[in-house]
Amino acid sequence: MTVKIRFFARFRELLGTDIMTDVVAGMMFSSLITTIAKKNPEGYDAIFDEKGTFREFVILMKNGKRIDIADAAKTPVEDGDEIAVFPPVAGG
Amino acid sequence: MTVKIRFFARFRELLGTDIMTDVVAGMMFSSLITTIAKKNPEGYDAIFDEKGTFREFVILMKNGKRIDIADAAKTPVEDGDEIAVFPPVAGG
Amino acid sequence: MIAIQLADVDIGDLIRAAKKHGTGAVIVFDGVVRDDDITEMELEAYEDIAKQELQNIAKDATEQFRLLHVDIIHRIGRLAVGENILVIVVAAGHREEAYAGSRYIIEAIKAGVPIWKKELTKNGGRWVPGEHGHGRPKTS
């Protein structure tokens, strides 16, 4: 089961992007990102607070749909999903 | 003593414009325009009401400065003056 | 550039020239001859006074909204449907000032600059009534 993780802006600089990763069935959104982010302490720290929960400004998407931070621990990832994690937008 | 009278828009169509006219010393703004406008009843009617006073929407200028309708009967015209009379503006 | 003229303007060129140091936003207002069942529009101005008024408006807007650049080009003569009547270009550091400055200028022009429009139709023509019956209360 493979999913694609996309980080943007500062998160991309710290953790890379377009990360294809194999996941086990039943893996939750927050667990997946925690695992990936731990590869770089600074990247982890940018996304998670000291309790290990997403910082409140972090934006999560699954296949282009917004996922609330409160729902990330109970949202499973599925084969072929595109997962995105990014800081507040600043276009325009 | 010569003054120049400029009408614009509908007033110009009815009365002409850039009218150079000799006036006697002490001639007032409203008298001058009354005299000129009487040359065409439709033109007169566009500018003056049945009491012979300027219609409230008419705009008067003397050398680029606005003259209030209430002051037109006591504002003398002077040699070289440029007098303008026009309907509400509609640019933009 | 503040002008009352027969000729059209190149808005792309105006935008390029408007980008003074510190510019973060440029707003263009382009007033266009609308097809209200007309054949053409004819515009007339009290040119000297109108230009002076446009200069006053540009100055007021620049001070009030800290604009970095202002162009106002108002056309006169006969214009076809779709042609530019009035082009206002403003540059500012930030969008709030640029939008507010642009809006201030168009409203001031509508209210007090001696320019008139006649819509020419198949059956003749009609002078466009102003939005402000009595014009601007005072003129500098």
Add this chain to the structure above:
Amino acid sequence: MIAIQLADVDIGDLIRAAKKHGTGAVIVFDGVVRDDDITEMELEAYEDIAKQELQNIAKDATEQFRLLHVDIIHRIGRLAVGENILVIVVAAGHREEAYAGSRYIIEAIKAGVPIWKKELTKNGGRWVPGEHGHGRPKTS
């Protein structure tokens, strides 16, 4: 045209093409790289999602303000001071709708389209913080 692209656009061409039947006013918003002691700006987008969001915003604005035409071109990549970042062109019958539609679009873009800007300086770079900390509450 709704696009996220590296290339610049010709605003004059966009204005000409925006003048659909019934147009009385065209408003252009041009967001420009401001010289805040930077050398360049680098823009990044979550392209598919950002384009979809721009399309949604254009549709909402068109309906809400009865716009006759909308272009939104957001650039990405490295841009020098003075270059166009974002060009929004709207056409409407009247100026009120054109200004309101233009403003709606830029505020919606600032609030919720996944695009980021990094200011590059002599000493490195800094990501521009968004004006809306939490982004848009929901995304379609």
